Amino acid sequence: MAHQARPNPYFRNLNAKVAATPMILTTLIVFVGCSVWTVLYSFSASRALPVNEFVGFAQYDRLFNTSRWTKSVGNIAVYGIFSLVFSLVVGFILAAFMDQKIRFENTFRTIFLYPFALSFIVTGLVWQWILNPTLGLQKAVRDLGWESFTFDLIAHRDTVIYALLIAGIWQGTGFVMALMLAGLRGVDEDIWKASRIDGIPKWKTYIFVVIPMMRGVFVTTLVIIASGIVRLYDLVVAMTSGGPGIASEVPAKYVYDFMFARGNVGQALAASTVMLTTVLIILIPWIYLEYGSKKPK
Amino acid sequence: MKSIEIKDLSLSFGDFKVLEKLNLDIYDGEFLVLLGASGCGKSTLLNCVAGLLDISDGQIFIKGKNVTWKEPKDRDIGMVFQSYALYPQMSVRGNLSFGLKNARIPKPEIEKRVARAAEILQIESLLHRKPAELSGGQRQRVAIGRALVREVDVFLFDEPLSNLDAKLRAELRVEIKRLHQKLNNTMIYVTHDQIEALTLADRIAIMRGGKVQQLDTPQVIYNHPVNKYVAAFIGSPGMNFLTGRLVAGEKPGFNFNGLDVDLSRYAFNDTTPSGESEAWLGIRPEHIHVGPEAVKKAFSHTVEVEVVEPMGSDTLVWSKLADQEFRFRMDGQLSVKVGEELMIGFDPVSASLFDSKTEIRL
Amino acid sequence: MSIEPIGTRPRRTFDPTRMMIYLVLAVAAIYYLLPLYVMIVTSLKGMPEVRLGNIFSPPVEITFEPWAKAWDTACTGLYCEGLKVGFWNSMQILIPSVVISIAIASVNGYALSFWRFRGAEVFFTILIFGSFIPYQVMLYPLVIITRELGIFGSLTGVIFIHTIFGMPILTLLFRNYFASLPQELFKAARVDGAGFWGIFFKIMVPMSPPIFVVAIILQVTGIWNDFLFGVIFAGTKNFPMTVQLNNIVNSSQGVKEYNVNMAATILTGAVPLAIYFLSGKYFVRGIAAGAVKG
DSSP: OOOOOOOOGGGTTHHHHHHHHHHHHIIIIIIIIIHHHHHHHTTBOOSSSOOSOBOTTHHHHHHHTOHHHHHHHHHHHHHHHHHHHHHHHHHHHHHHHHTTTOTTHHHHHHHHHGGGGSOHHHHHHHHHHHHOTTTSHHHHHHHTTOTTOOOOGGGSTTTHHHHHHHHHHHHHHHHHHHHHHHHHHTSOHHHHHHHHHTTOOHHHHIIIIIHHHTHHHHHHHHHHHHHHHHTOOHHHHHHTTTOSTTTTOOHHHHHHIIIIISOOHHHHHHHHHHHHHHHHHHHHHHHIIIIISSOOO | OEEEEEEEEEEEETTEEEEEEEEEEEETTOEEEEEOSTTSSHHHHHHHHHTSSOOSEEEEEETTEEOTTOOGGGGOEEEEOTTOOOOTTSOHHHHHHHHHHHTTOOHHHHHHHHHHHHHHHTOGGGTTSOGGGSOHHHHHHHHHHHHHTTOOSEEEEESTTTTSOHHHHHHHHHHHHHHHHHHOOEEEEEESOHHHHHHHOSEEEEEETTEEEEEEOHHHHHHSOSBHHHHHHSSSSOOEEEEEEEEOSSSOEEEETTEEEEOTTOOOOSSOOOSEEEEEEEEOGGGOEETHHHHTSSEEEEEEEEEEEEOSSEEEEEEEETTEEEEEEEETTSOOOTTOEEEEEEOGGGOEEEETTTOBBO | OOOOOOOOOOOOSOOHHHHHHHHHHHHHHHHHHHHHHHHHHHHTSOHHHHHHSOTTSOOSSOOOHHHHHHHHTOOOSSOOOOTHHHHHHHHHHHHHHHHHHHHHHHHHHHHHHHSOOTTHHHHHHHHHHHTTSOHHHHHHHHHHHHHHHTOTTSHHHHHHHHHHHHHHHHHHHHHHHHHHSOHHHHHHHHHTTOOHHHIIIIIIGGGOHHHHHHHHHHHHHHHHTOOHHHHHHSOGGGOOHHHHHHHHHHOOSSOOOHHHHHHHHHHHHHHHHHHHHHHTHHHHHHHHHTTSOO
16 A cells, blocks of 8 residues: 655646636736836836836826826816715615615616616717707707706816716716615615614614615725726717816826827826826725735635 | 545645544445534545545545545545535436546446436436426435446445435435445445434544544444543433532542532543542433432432423423533423422433543543 | 404505605606617707707607718718728627637636635736726736737737736636535536536536626627727727727817717617617626625
8 A cells, every 4th residue: 555645736737727827827917017017117218119218206207297197187086086976875875766666676777777888988979969068958958948058067177077077977877876786685684674673764774774784885886986987088088088178188098198199108107107006095995904804714 | 344544634724724644444334424513624534535625644545545646536436415416407317427428438338327326216207307306305316326326335425414304314314324235335424413423324433623533333422422522412412511529549429519429330441530630420311310210320319390391202301400500301201390309310330421621531 | 452443554645755766766767868868869860950959859850861871981080981890890809809708717717716726816816906907007018018929900909908808807707606606516526527628518617608698798898898998909990889989970070960970879889788788687797796706
């Protein structure tokens, strides 16, 4: 009865390792490798092509002294805060209403969610048309006799970002509602029975019992919307092209324009590194919350 | 002859040792039950034997062949799972023949074996059905059939009856016993249910924390548990444990709360303790006598009835014996009332003594 | 004990709370439906009617001219071949991307759920968190990589990119689905002598049509709606429909033909919308999949 030594562990589960190769390569080369490359070359003097001449924070200096960039950052902050608050609040309220055993639930859900199936390009173009002051909603209301009615957010520098917001919320709130509804459906039925027996009003149960129970759903939704906001690009391209002037520029567009249209790779890389940092600031507390407290077994 | 031999088997996940230096020999045709609470490593051990888990250290032999690093299919084993694990998209026939097809066994042979297994398990009429169309009991028969068609000498059962209701469980239990008597092959059976263990096993291995606590026949384990854990685990309702002092010497005795149990007839393990020490006296509720008979026993005393649980054939009575929790079994036909005083007694021969620190049998 | 009189169940004829709920939902529904309505009515009007009339008024004279023009002859700035070019480009991008990304991710998810090996979870975790990194961060190096591979500005290039960026969510989707299948089924199949591929094709895939449907929906809508990767990696002659649509609508020359633009917009949205309306609950499952914890 011979003793058998442990076979080489590298060859055990070989098929599984082969099958996982695309994932491993993608992780290492794209998600880790490319990100590191970008961060590294954001410290270089690259212009039309990346060069190995490193200049410290010079690109960042320039970046934050460029009015187009600071405007982009301000825009995304305004857009981000409003769209987060609005889509979470409205999404939750719609979901709570949908959860009242209402009739036509499926119809309502289909209506609220269909914009999410559309491209940002499609969304942007439709709203560009509706918000167009000379032909769209404003004209329609004026035609009805209300001559002084103004609804020209899209045409003014200081309001154009709200025009983007209207379109963005139109597309995204249904998604938040769907997630919230799934979360609400996951709440134990007995909670509702208990609160009815205790005589607690429904709205109070929502605020003090159900929402705290749905913490996980809220946090996850928040992270998903937030990381989507940072990427905001297509909608702006389709709806305003960053205009009027630079009034609706956003960081992702800054990166694209400097990378491909203006041939200033160094600026683009610095800008994308700032985007990366922002996402990490959102992500790290989340990772910590979700996975940090759980000790490996 | 040894059918399965497990030598110094260890398994750890990171720093956590699931199994530690475990040795176990299982003989040809033996029905061995691995019994323990969840997390004791019994299923893990079975999975190691099956080759479904890579072990950290040690060797496993089946039929004299070293199979430590062999694939499950090359170990000549059949396995039955708790959730039945039937392939949902295949018919019963497909389920039974899947393994044989993978082993490239010729078609007529497959058909012969499937027919034979179906006959033994009385599932001939179900062969064309899908698992979803079967009842729990039928599903588990098919799962057993899947092991049967492999015509192997070793069957591994991983809590096969735990998903069934009590009545079906009892039925299939007998059937598994019958099957074992008929096939006379080696079976390793994992369960947390002591009734299954006691009724089925030739030998039981009680596991805790990745180690075998006691490996012996059901009778020995029931009557002579090696430690307090085993004593508490086996038997339902559980053993009474009285805490007190063991006075060793010429006339050994057990003192608790002013009462004294004469232990002169108690069979101490080879080392008879000397002097005085803290100990547990364990006595099973079914070994306690009530009424006139109690007085004849080496120890007797009166207790007051606190709670009565009639269970049909028996009645379980909860009381206090010198302020310590004390349960005993009475004939179900006798009536007892709460508050009633009863005379109880037992023979120390049927009791077990455990050291209070090591919890090992004395 | 007194006997209470037997009362009839109170009939709720008018419940103000519920009326309020329906009212709110109805108003929200109008907000959501309005753009779709505007798109459709505008696309069915002639240009004079668009210029003079109201965007909400239904067409006086229904014409399909704008649709035909959008599909066949609308100008993108350089060419006047309509959206059909983009449609076929999108199809050529879509089909291989969906097939390849799902094939890779399903095997991957299966390997992660059942054939765990050391380090696999680490890569997977990085992959999932990597999916939150803005694409912009990885764009330039990917341009270099695809250029080195000789696939920049080609269909292969954009398919490659879609496969990469589809991987995190799809792998998560499949891993979670396979992890929800009983482990014992996998063990039984191993005892029955099935290997890595045997278990995948004979046991797991036949059990998984719903998750494949979810994955297909997710990928079809995601890839069809993509703009950024198409405009960068596909090359001018392979621009997908979204890029062409934007070029048609936002091309500065000539008179803006809003009716044609709206027809083009509907045409571009038609594929994901059709998928959405046909798939119903699967779509919800697909988008919720991203929110499911791993």
